[in-house]
Amino acid sequence: MAAPVAIVIGCSAGGLTALEILFSGLLPILPQPIAVCCHTGSATVDLMCELLARHASMPVVEARERAPLEAGVIHVAPSGYHLLVEPSRRFSLSVDERVSYARPSIDVLFESAAEAYRDTLIGVLLTGANSDGAEGLARIRRNGGLAIVQDPADAESPAMPMAALDIAGTDHCLPLAAIAPLLNRLCLP
Amino acid sequence: MNKPAGPVRTTDTALEDIEVELFVRALKLRHGYDFSQYAPASLKRRVLQLVQSQQSGTVSTLTTRLLHEPGFLPVVLEGLSVPVSEMFRDPDVFLALREQVFPVLASYPQINIWQAGCAHGQEVYSLAILLEEAGLYERTQIYATDFNESALRHAQEGIYPAREAQLWSRNYQAAGGRHSLADYYSARYELIKLDQRLRRHVTFANHNLVADEVFCEAHLVLCRNVLIYFSDPLQDRTLALFRDSLVRGGFLCLGTRESLDFSPAAADFTPVNAPLRIYRLGSRTTGVD
Numbered sequence: 007m008a009a010p011v012a013i014v015i016g017c018s019a020g021g022l023t024a025l026e027i028l029f030s031g032l033l034p035i036l037p038q039p040i041a042v043c044c045h046t047g048s049a050t051v052d053l054m055c056e057l058l059a060r061h062a063s064m065p066v067v068e069a070r071e072r073a074p075l076e077a078g079v080i081h082v083a084p085s086g087y088h089l090l091v092e093p094s095r096r097f098s099l100s101v102d103e104r105v106s107y108a109r110p111s112i113d114v115l116f117e118s119a120a121e122a123y124r125d126t127l128i129g130v131l132l133t134g135a136n137s138d139g140a141e142g143l144a145r146i147r148r149n150g151g152l153a154i155v156q157d158p159a160d161a162e163s164p165a166m167p168m169a170a171l172d173i174a175g176t177d178h179c180l181p182l183a184a185i186a187p188l189l190n191r192l193c194l195p
Numbered sequence: 196m197n198k199p200a201g202p203v204r205t206t207d208t209a210l211e212d213i214e215v216e217l218f219v220r221a222l223k224l225r226h227g228y229d230f231s232q233y234a235p236a237s238l239k240r241r242v243l244q245l246v247q248s249q250q251s252g253t254v255s256t257l258t259t260r261l262l263h264e265p266g267f268l269p270v271v272l273e274g275l276s277v278p279v280s281e282m283f284r285d286p287d288v289f290l291a292l293r294e295q296v297f298p299v300l301a302s303y304p305q306i307n308i309w310q311a312g313c314a315h316g317q318e319v320y321s322l323a324i325l326l327e328e329a330g331l332y333e334r335t336q337i338y339a340t341d342f343n344e345s346a347l348r349h350a351q352e353g354i355y356p357a358r359e360a361q362l363w364s365r366n367y368q369a370a371g372g373r374h375s376l377a378d379y380y381s382a383r384y385e386l387i388k389l390d391q392r393l394r395r396h397v398t399f400a401n402h403n404l405v406a407d408e409v410f411c412e413a414h415l416v417l418c419r420n421v422l423i424y425f426s427d428p429l430q431d432r433t434l435a436l437f438r439d440s441l442v443r444g445g446f447l448c449l450g451t452r453e454s455l456d457f458s459p460a461a462a463d464f465t466p467v468n469a470p471l472r473i474y475r476l477g478s479r480t481t482g483v484d
Binding site for chain 1: 208234235236237239240241277279280420423424427430450452453454457
């Protein structure tokens, strides 16, 4: 792939803890914007942003429609909406049908980001109990981007990483603790 | 570090983009429906879903059918509008309408409400119920509009899957409902049908935000989760349309994740309840009252 310009991350069951661990390992000087889709049962992601911000060395905000993806900022998909990246590299939202029973859906974020960033996108798929994200990760790889999947043996819920390995394959399959160091290495200029 | 090799197919997304563009062009030239100003990412997703549901194989096949097959247009429009909603979706918003907006509306002898993009009508009936309970419905006229004829027909029928009723009842209670939602519908088999008396002050009409103009003088415009599908120029056009449709001091209610911030129309509105996206026409300096 070319030099990475953006990072998208997807997770479901067990995702909050996994994200906390991942973000606590990321260097604060990463120049890439990060967009996160984490399935949640709550009506808002305010609390999730707050909890993640305690572990991240960069700001964590809810992604807003029409707003650009900002460098060095972690954007979290709002609850109840699909989060998409437009070709203009700004966010948009949709309330279309659930995908794999989920809204926000990881596939929707990954597939749209794959179109917008092509071979400059890194997709990271972590723990989860369904198969959301697998198609999206496949799209990222087809467009020349790079895939990182949490080792199912290391994941709180292995179903999602397993489905991704099955459907999309991956460029890296790692325990959670090794993912932040890899991102730091790949992403620093 | 292990690097499992996986199956990687190759597709040409650039080709797909060309196909989608031709499809959108065909839809406009052949049938007059212009989707060129929709936000491209979600539009493309919907077109590709249509390819799947129609088992068309490629977008180009859809385009051919769109050009040559009589009766295919409604299928396409239904696929591209994907009307998904609930009754009293975001109950806080309906509670705020009841508590912050209705008391002002009550001062008008005749109340006009425009619900733009009413889709299958869940919010129209929600609104009618709230107005009924506030004692305002007898002097209210609701214009419920959509560009999709089959959605409008669906909205008029007011028939929905019974499995939704539980969530909608919870929403209704959270919105400050005074009775039981079940008082407003009858259930049969797997379906519920909303009390058709709720429709007595509703006019369902075809109106396309992309192309059509102001048609009423409204005291409240509700348009939730429609603008998110539009690109900037179309969002701006639509917000200007709402502004020109509202009486001075009239209310605008958008989806809770929609924003005026990026639009020139922001200057014309004052937030009434910013987190819930309820605004009022008129700036603070000129006064709205």
